[in-house]
Amino acid sequence: MASNNNIEKLEEIKEKIIDFYESAANFDKVWITDVKEMYYNVLTAWTLIRGHKNHDTDINIKQAESAQAALENSKSRKLQAISELRIYKEEAKDLITALDQIFDLCYNEISNIIQKILPEMKGKAPKKSVNKVSENEYNLLCSVCGNIAAKFIIGTSKSFNKRIFAYLGVIHSSPLNLKDAENIFSLLEHAELSKIHSYIKKYPTIEDGIDAYCPECNKIYCRKHYRLQEEWDEGFYDCTYATCPQNHTRIIDD
Ligand SMILES: [Zn+2]
Ligand SMILES: [Zn+2]
Missing domain, CATH: 1.20.1440 (de novo design (two linked rop proteins))
Structure with missing residues (x-):
């Protein structure tokens, strides 16, 4: 073989x-x-x-x-x-x-x-980029295949025994301030991707914004369709680039 x-x-x-x-x-x-x-x-x-x-x-x-x-x-x-x-x-x-x-x-x-x-994930472009699952959970859908690329969710964590608001992304996940949930959910309601992207950059843990988001085409991409390229420098991790299907490249993790 x-x-x-x-x-x-x-x-x-x-x-x-x-x-x-x-x-x-x-x-x-x-x-x-x-x-x-x-x-x-x-x-x-x-x-x-x-x-x-x-x-x-x-x-x-x-x-x-x-x-x-x-x-x-x-x-x-x-x-x-x-x-x-x-x-x-x-x-x-x-x-x-x-x-x-x-x-x-x-x-x-x-x-x-x-x-x-693997079952074929044919390019079924979703009608919308944001899917509201419940009052406490919104999914961001890949604009190529419709798979869940990232999500904003409020849930209760057993280990912390309290309500937690979090962003779960392509390569990043980060807790967010519960006080921000109302603002972010209202932006999600109107699929204001660019505004959410800017809004969450204030968090040091996700200072590159929504890692599933290409600002140039204003679209969401999953891990498969936002091609990732890690950069390593003399043995140490440097950053990760992502390239969308329109060939826009940006750093999504630094
Ligand atoms: Zn996809
Ligand atoms: Zn793009």
Whole structure:
């Protein structure tokens, strides 16, 4: 099988990178974890979907969803691993090229299989961008597929034993001040996305606003349709960019 082959190649590169760090100075060994996690997440994703028989059983769909999550983790670790290797410039150039190539082959192959197992989410554009679930809960719907991309909700938390108002986004979740609920809900009532986006920027935890929102097209996108790209700088997380289907790019997490 082609994929098996690529995963073996990925394992070889993982070993080479580990050898590279083992032979370097003491501190460099801290990066080994990331390249290992990159590899084992790919392996997990592959193991979950390998040999699936039917296309429509619940178990396959659950496995495919877990595989998707593992695959996204692997991508994040791969970006981190590459940013670490870049520290070594010329010395690690070949390792970076090899990792980039083989990882993409593995990623694309596994991703294609996952998409075949998961039920198709055909582009059913919703009639509206905000869906009121109840007095205390509003969903923001992806303008491409209609899936829930983010939500504002008031609920009671068992652990805190009090009412909590929160924003749950594409990559960010943040508690909000209950006193803001009335204002935000009234803006949601009128689907004033741009105003809500500005309004919540005052919270340091979500200072980039609604992370599911593209201000340029004034639309909401889910995780699948707002393509995310993490940036890593010498082993440390820098920020996340998102690009909408109209190719508007912005930082959604800094
Ligand atoms: Zn979507
Ligand atoms: Zn846009």
